[in-house]
Amino acid sequence: MFHPLRVSAIERLTDDSVAVTFAVPPKLRETFRHKPGQHLNVRYTVDGEEIRRSYSICAPATEQPADPALRVGIRLVDGGAFSTYALKELAVGDQVEAMPPMGRFVLAPRAGQFAAIVGGSGITPVLSIAATLLAREADASFCLIRSDRTAASTMFLDEVADLKDRYPDRFQLVTALSREEQQAGLPSGRLDRERLTGLLPALLSVADMEGWYLCGPLGLVRAAEGALHGLGVDRTRIHQEIFHVEDTPGASARPRDENSAQSTLTATLDGRSGTWPVQEGDSLLETVLRSRSDAPYACKGGVCGTCRAFLVSGEVRMDRNFALEPEETDAGYVLACQSHPVTGEVELDFDR
Numbered sequence: 001m002f003h004p005l006r007v008s009a010i011e012r013l014t015d016d017s018v019a020v021t022f023a024v025p026p027k028l029r030e031t032f033r034h035k036p037g038q039h040l041n042v043r044y045t046v047d048g049e050e051i052r053r054s055y056s057i058c059a060p061a062t063e064q065p066a067d068p069a070l071r072v073g074i075r076l077v078d079g080g081a082f083s084t085y086a087l088k089e090l091a092v093g094d095q096v097e098a099m100p101p102m103g104r105f106v107l108a109p110r111a112g113q114f115a116a117i118v119g120g121s122g123i124t125p126v127l128s129i130a131a132t133l134l135a136r137e138a139d140a141s142f143c144l145i146r147s148d149r150t151a152a153s154t155m156f157l158d159e160v161a162d163l164k165d166r167y168p169d170r171f172q173l174v175t176a177l178s179r180e181e182q183q184a185g186l187p188s189g190r191l192d193r194e195r196l197t198g199l200l201p202a203l204l205s206v207a208d209m210e211g212w213y214l215c216g217p218l219g220l221v222r223a224a225e226g227a228l229h230g231l232g233v234d235r236t237r238i239h240q241e242i243f244h245v246e247d248t249p250g251a252s253a254r255p256r257d258e259n260s261a262q263s264t265l266t267a268t269l270d271g272r273s274g275t276w277p278v279q280e281g282d283s284l285l286e287t288v289l290r291s292r293s294d295a296p297y298a299c300k301g302g303v304c305g306t307c308r309a310f311l312v313s314g315e316v317r318m319d320r321n322f323a324l325e326p327e328e329t330d331a332g333y334v335l336a337c338q339s340h341p342v343t344g345e346v347e348l349d350f351d352r
């Protein structure tokens with residue numbers, strides 16, 4: 001599932017972020033063709049420890065790239081081993097291992113008006129979405145509302161300015177800086193629900209938007225979602241991807257499920273099934289990983305959705321879920337990294 005990719009370029013975007021480009025060998029071109037908005041899961045061994053992270057692809061998704069390359073945005077996260085490594089040590093020519101692009105925070109280019117509300121590094125997948133949409137669909141327009149701390153900390157300034165130059169009639173940019181006044185644009189301050197509720201109808205025709213793309217820290221995404229609900233936007237038009245969820249104390253301190261010590265898990269992965277006891281306190285992902293190192297995961301934090309699996313039978317409790325939409329959980333999907341058995345037997349299918 002992982003393939004070696006070589007770093008072909010590293011560009012510093014801000015003091016604490018870089019764009020890393022991976023060269024894609026011709027034989028992996030189809031495998032690594034991405035949809036706008038998807039991310040790349042990478043793994044690397046630092047000091048003998050395997051690190052996995054998912055990073056959104058900022059490059060537009062073009063039909064036939066002459067020079068296939070994947071460019072991702074990486075912002076330094078406090079205590080984030082790979083981002084620290086990427087900023088300080090990763091060099092052109094280094095090799096990392098990457099899974100093919102994945103993720104359901106995507107926009108298939110089509111005619112219509114679209115909007116995004118992003119915070120910080122949440123611009124990364126939305127840059128790919130907007131650039132691809134505007135290049136491929138002449139009857140589409142895009143409004144980008146972005147929130148950053150300061151101009152100096154804003155990622156992809158040039159790329160976004162380029163969209164403005166290229167598509168002056170179809171691309172609208174609104175910038176809010178939370179810690180700095182700017183000459184043009186919105187007054188400084190955070191974009192909270194109340195502010196967005198007043199701002200959005202003044203900026204665009206809310207009811208005419210085909211789709212809303214929300215991406216960034218949990219607080220901003222929840223504020224934007226709340227504002228859109230309040231303005232009557234149907235939930236099916238809202239797509240969201242959350243970056244940087246603070247650890248929620250208490251999630252791991254929950255009482256153990258009585259059954260977890262006696263539960264067994266059957267899981268199917270790549271067409272092969274196995275059955276294992278679930279050790280007390282272990283997630284279903286950890287249980288599978290004991291015997292199947294190819295089980296898919298990246299964040300282990302309920303955010304990236306890489307460990308999504310179909311619950312064939314039994315019941316589970318999820319500690320937290322920032323990745324699956326209600327339609328997915330209603331359809332029976334769970335995050336294996338967050339799931340603990342509630343019934344004595346549980347069956348998961350990672351292939352569905």
Ligand code: FES
Pocket residue numbers: 296297298299300301302303304305306307308323335336337338
């Ligand atoms: S590994 Fe990221 S949500 Fe489970």
